[in-house]
Amino acid sequence: MFARLPSLSSLRTFEAAARLLSFKSAAHELNVSPTAVSHQIRALEDRLQLCLFERRTRSVELTPEGERLAAAAHKAMHELNETVNELTRQANQLTVGTTASFAALWLVPKLHLFQQQYPGVELNIQAEDQLRDVEQDRRVDMVIRYGCCPQANAEASLLGQEALGLFATPAYWQQLSVHSNPSVLVTSWKNPRLPRPNVQAWLQTIEQMPSAAQIRSFDDENQVIQAALAGQGIALVSRLLVALPLHNGWLTAEPWKGVDNLRGLDYYTLIPERSASRSTVRQFASWLDATLKSGLYPRHETQN
Incomplete structure (x- = not known):
């Protein structure tokens, strides 16, 4: 032949x-x-x-x-x-693709919990912002995505909708009474298909926000949070991704009226049919869903 x-x-x-x-x-x-x-x-x-x-x-x-x-x-x-x-590929190996920000700010700090529960799984995280065709790219077994969960796709599973908030260092909040033109740090998405909220219009609905607030844009949420940690302004960012700095007291949220009115996009998983029956994929997907739903920092993780 x-x-x-x-x-x-x-x-x-x-x-x-x-x-x-x-x-x-x-x-x-x-x-x-x-x-x-x-x-x-x-x-x-x-x-x-x-x-x-x-x-x-x-x-x-x-x-x-x-x-x-x-x-x-x-x-x-x-x-x-x-x-x-x-x-x-060995049966205990699992490769998960996700965005750089989600990996660095939420997933990696939590991975020790997964390894404690499933010590035999060899987990590899591939973090990049370029969308993978999970059907064709067999280097990954599943992906975690950010955007609008495709309801018609049977391989997609919603993890939850993001809630946005305003966060800054305690010192920056204290200085607001002195500085009338604070910087609001926002993310300018690399992916042109992601919807962009009208941040300026939303900020105007917050009574306590100074009218002279200046908006500064960064490429991803990690840069926004790092700038806020450096005392450069108020981060408008996902409450999910800022959980660790909040937990440690590095950043705090200002409970202004109207702050909770802005909702973000979805976090969801895509698991191709070829991977759906693998035990490691099911274990990770179940752990991910349970961990997100149990709270950002469950009681047994809280520092004394």
């Missing part, structure tokens, strides 16, 4: 050279000599009776035939790699 196909070794060499557009770089990636790569490519071209690369003095370029073969080779190698990784 596959008798006419070249060897996997030659196709792997070609894929690397085509992707990197460099025999030398391909040799480095494959841990062979550039001469070996050149011989493999030449043998492949002879086998196919095609010219796959245009050789120039200091570079190579793909021919139209080379571009077609490169696309097919890359797809095949990617699928092979993903399948091998999936087959060789």
